[in-house]
Amino acid sequence: xxxxxxxxxxxxxxxxxxxxxALYCALPRAEFTGMSILLTAGEGHxxxxxxxxxxxxxxxxxxx
Numbered sequence: 001x002x003x004x005x006x007x008x009x010x011x012x013x014x015x016x017x018x019x020x021x022a023l024y025c026a027l028p029r030a031e032f033t034g035m036s037i038l039l040t041a042g043e044g045h046x047x048x049x050x051x052x053x054x055x056x057x058x059x060x061x062x063x064x
Contacts, residue, residue: 001031026050 002024009020026038027049035051043052053059 005029023047023050026052 002021006017006020006024009015009023010017014020014023022038023046026036026046028036038046038050038052039055040046040052041055043054046052
């Protein structure tokens, strides 16, 4: 299932295989009912529906 979805994302221009795989993991899907969060340095680079957290935010660095 993932290979077909990621392949379609690559074909449709969402980015390279690593970017599309990260997007696939971060988007809601039937086989995973938890909440996926994508750690990134470019929060604004992802489409609506992807929960992102800036990897350089104070909380990620161990500060409150």
